[in-house]
Amino acid sequence: DTEVTQTPKHLVMGMTNKKSLKCEQHMGHRAMYWYKQKAKKPPELMFVYSYEKLSINESVPSRFSPECPNSSLLNLHLHALQPEDSALYLCASSRSTPSYEQYFGPGTRLTVT
Amino acid sequence: ILNVEQSPQSLHVQEGDSTNFTCSFPSSNFYALHWYRWETAKSPEALFVMTLNGDEKKKGRISATLNTKEGYSYLYIKGSQPEDSATYLCAPGFNQGGKLIFGQGTELSVKP
Numbered sequence: 001d002t003e004v005t006q007t008p009k010h011l012v013m014g015m016t017n018k019k020s021l022k023c024e025q026h027m028g029h030r031a032m033y034w035y036k037q038k039a040k041k042p043p044e045l046m047f048v049y050s051y052e053k054l055s056i057n058e059s060v061p062s063r064f065s066p067e068c069p070n071s072s073l074l075n076l077h078l079h080a081l082q083p084e085d086s087a088l089y090l091c092a093s094s095r096s097t098p099s100y101e102q103y104f105g106p107g108t109r110l111t112v113t
Numbered sequence: 114i115l116n117v118e119q120s121p122q123s124l125h126v127q128e129g130d131s132t133n134f135t136c137s138f139p140s141s142n143f144y145a146l147h148w149y150r151w152e153t154a155k156s157p158e159a160l161f162v163m164t165l166n167g168d169e170k171k172k173g174r175i176s177a178t179l180n181t182k183e184g185y186s187y188l189y190i191k192g193s194q195p196e197d198s199a200t201y202l203c204a205p206g207f208n209q210g211g212k213l214i215f216g217q218g219t220e221l222s223v224k225p
Contacts, residue, residue, distance in 0.1 A: 004156070031211060033211075041217070042202060042204075042215035042216060042217055042218060043157070043202075043215050044215075045212050045213065048211045048212065050211060055210075055211060056210065056211060056212055058212075090156075090157075092157075097206075097210070097211030099144070099145045099162060099164055099206075100162065101147060101159030101161075101162050102147070102149075102157075102159060102213070103159070104149075104156040104157045104158075105156060106155070106156050107156070
């Protein structure tokens with residue numbers, strides 16, 4: 001199984017809502033990533049988890065809160081987002097960092113109203 | 114701020130043409146160079162990961178080379194097919210930290 005799954009596919013939320021994005025992989029990968037991608041731009045790294053510990057936080061606002069409950073699962077908790085946070089959120093995983101290819105999920109298209 | 118440049122930004126070729134793209138990046142603290150292929154409405158797909166100066170990798174009609182001393186990589190597609198149409202992203206990593214810096218991509222369109 002070389003698949004990274006993400007749910008939901010689409011999410012519309014108001015600025016006062018709390019929601020979560022979920023990412024799952026069963027490849028035994030020990031590194032997992034959250035990226036944000038705006039239209040016509042490349043993916044921008046948000047967070048890296050290595051062996052279930054947060055290893056990189058790219059100065060992401062605290063309204064985004066990552067969580068790695070186990071080696072297969074990665075969540076991104078969202079609270080009090082702004083309309084400019086609307087984007088495609090991609091999850092990826094790799095065997096470890098950084099010499100191994102990353103396997104990407106299909107992404108969650110988030111719209112903040 | 115680390116600058117990763119890809120050229121050209123977009124490319125339109127006929128089926129059967131061979132083509133190549135460039136990725137340039139700072140050579141200091143370099144650790145690895147990734148190439149990804151991203152088709153519309155799909156997930157980015159890894160093509161190659163290269164770490165050593167002079168590395169050459171090949172997968173079918175697609176190949177890549179790496180020059181870490183001068184900070185560039187080339188991606189070649191031999192005999193382009195319509196299914197090669199996609200955005201090709203390069204992403205160098207630095208300092209072994211796990212962070213990849215993605216370039217803006219080269220958008221390839223292959224006409225039958």
